[in-house]
Amino acid sequence: MLILSRRKDESVIIDGRIEVAVVDIKGDQVKLGIKAPRDVKVFRHEVFQAIQAQNRAAAAAPADLPTLDIPMDNISTESKE
């Protein structure tokens, strides 16, 4: 991992198109500002990991699904029989 020291209001440029700036530092919390093109997705790492892990768990779904009793007002449905 590349490690750089930056002060408040300083930034780094990644790949000539992504700018990460240190906006504020308070105690052990650092506020980052990120400028990136639209195709670059930026997330907090833990959010990204949680979604990835949940997708993997979901993919292990059994082939036979349970049925759900849906209250009538939750879904537009024609009554059966």
Place this chain on the structure above:
Amino acid sequence: MTIDTKAYGQVEVDERQRITIPFGLYGFESLSEFVLMDARQRPFYWLQSVDVRDVAFVLIDPKVIRQDYDADIEPRDFEALELEDSEDERFLQFAIVTIPEDRQDMTANLQGPIIINKESRIGRQCISRSDRWHVRHNILEEMASTGKDAC
């Protein structure tokens, strides 16, 4: 076309059921071609990978679980699909369902919904900006409390 599905074996599907998710789903980035099918058990759907039979996701309309659901995704997620906003008539959204061994504990991921432009049939997994939604909402509990609110 005929595809091999995890839930129903060989199934004949219509071209209009095909969904392309160019960047895949998180953790499954290499798979971008899917088919969206009604599950035999309402109100679920299957998002079946065209290329890998064993990769199939159970989906649900998040509004069935939470009528007040608003994913609050970034404008650029809409732009990427050439949608105006969540009011756009081409807009579709789904939550991915996780079904553990004890089915009472099945959950829906309301933090990472899949949104689809139903005209172009291109989709994308987005991440909600709202802290109201997380990756595991117990479906039965949410629905039970929604029912109470309605009374």
